[in-house]
Amino acid sequence: MSRPPAERQVSRTIAADQRLSDELTRIGIDDSAASPTVLFLASGVAWLLIGSLMGLIASVKLDLPDWLGGAGPITFGRLRPVHLNAVTYGWISLAGSGMIVWLMGRLCRTHIRWTALLFLSAILWNIGLFLGSALVILGYSGGMEWLEFPLPAAAVIALAFILFALSMFRTFAARQVEHVYVSLWYILASLTWFPLLYVIANAGLYQGVGEAAMNWWYGHNAITVWFTPIGLAGAYYFIPKVIGRPIYSYYLGLLGFWSFALFYNWNGLHHLVGGPLPTWAISVSIVASLMMFVPVLAVAVNHHMTALGHLSMIRYSPTLRFVVFGAMSYTATSFQGSLEATRSVQEVAHFTHYTVGHAHLGMYAFVTMVLFGAVYYIMPRIAKWEWPYPNLIKVHFWLSAAGIAIYFLSLTLGGWLQGLAMNTPSIPFIDTVNLTKPYLWGRAVGGTLMTIGHCVFAYHFLLVIHRAGPKRFAPVWFRKAEEVAAP
Amino acid sequence: MMFIRSFVFFLGVLAAFALGWIGIVGVPDMMLARIEAPPELKRYTAEQLYGRSIYVREGCLYCHSQQVRPEGFGADQARFWGRPSVPADYLYDKPHLLGTMRTGPDLFNIGARQTSEEWHLLHLYNPRLVTKGSIMPPHPWLFEEKPTAGPGEEALVLPDSLAPARKVVVPTAEAKALVAYLLSLNHTYPVSQGAASDDTAKTRR
Ligand code: HEM
16 A cells, blocks of 8 residues: 555544554455445445426426426426435435445444345345336325325335345344444434334225324424434444544433434324324424434534544545534424424425425435535445545535535525415415515526536546546545544 | 444434424324214215226326315415315225315315216216316226117217217216216315314314
């Protein structure tokens, strides 16, 4: 390894802090995870592109309703669910699974077991997504939000997830460590929860208002048991890892995890405040939403204290920059969500674009940004090829960050004004539509930036897979190494 | 020791999940199982059900809710969108279409508010024909262009700018079924809010 001396110095310090005694084992473990991880990550990136494009087209259709208005398959009401499914069950789930495979090897300190199941899982998953999206486009939507994929597609995805979970549990059972790290708690819980949730929700057990309760129990629990654990597992791993310090408090981690498990499973009915359900049930969800301050604060304090004094490293480390952005957004989204669940905020915000802004703060600014950071860390280590163009990473970061900021602020402000107008009976309904138009354009602008960022990211990702571009000998840092060592 | 710890971990994880499911889905659903349909609530006809499936297919749900809020919570009552909806109103609904967005108005009582089939057809063909500034998508694929209207068919009355040259636009069976469904959305019959859901009515503010 012929690294420049200063960089060697840095990596030596970091390595010592991390107490990673045996680099060779680590490389062996990474290698065992390499092919399935790449398969999952690459599929995820493909669905990110598809999903962003669908979202962008859907968004412009609200600005120019007659644009591409002549054909059923590309109407707003079909593209929108395809967007949601492609970015959540496609991008986040697949890239998240790739991250989980890789973390599993690292955290259990053993090679990945039953990798054949992982390949099968990734293939089935892609087939399920493709089938489901095609069926929705062709008009066979199941009709419930988050559950639009009809049964054949949902069954394939369920099977894919179960195969994935089996391989991960087998690897966990073979672990070579005493200590089960916080990230693993979230991963293990989600591997247990999500298949159950997904199967129950697709089983068609309910009718009428009971089905609505199930629908939003599912909708929010998908966030509880799958999307958030992915983001948190990543944040818990990469923040201490890149900074080179252990997590601040194990007990805060414990408190955070169990209060999360206890409260977050009861949040769903805050999506139906004011609706025709027994009030006590909705109130229970509102209280549970407020209780979420406990786990969220625990996580926020834990990450903050870990990073304290080292936060300047986000200027240098691409991974840290994305992951810290994500972790801070987690706190922001959750605080917003807890308050948003209350009756007085729901009265205004519930039926408006404000909710869509909130959804993107969670799914994009939090989970997606953490995943970007994870991919920037993992890919060079398994592809044995560093990111060739550090500037592309910067461009990607700023496009995504500016894009989501514009997206969120537009819809939050526009949605709130829309809600106030809707609650003022003297304002004709069409004026509540008219007043949102500039904000919907704002969203389209933000979404365009994000989508361009995703194209840059995907291009760079392809370069690494093909080991193209200039060869680099050390991980990407945005500044010279001496500057890193200085503070 | 390690085994026991794992066991307790997974037990706790499963319990947290199951409790939530029972608490906010199972129990409400069981309580609602006792309610009876109001006598005026009619079952959907075959045509209305077909129309409902087109409502699902075209994703009307992503812009329209079907639930009316009570007095003191939003302005649904002042906008005359109907009495507050109760669980009994939805007994025949699958999939449920409560919705979470009001990019367009609530449709739970659109059949009482807008009774003209002609209006609905024009609006579906292109919403901007009847509501200036609407951002609702047009649905021309629910219509057919042909030289002349056949027997029993009625062509849309379109302004020259939108009318196809030497052709007329007639609604397909899909468009008619969808409108039949929209016209069936009429929940203006009285319900005893107490009987329909004991505490929904009582504690709503
Ligand atoms: C990975 C990135 C993204 C994720 C995870 C994501 C996630 C979501 C989610 C969860 C919803 C449902 C919101 C709700 O029902 O409240 C949604 C809706 C939507 N998203 Fe995205 N999104 C992403 C990127 C984008 C981009 C780049 C655009 C481009 C403008 C976009 C445009 C939309 C639109 C137009 C809707 C429909 C909102 C409506 O019904 O009015 N999204 N997205």
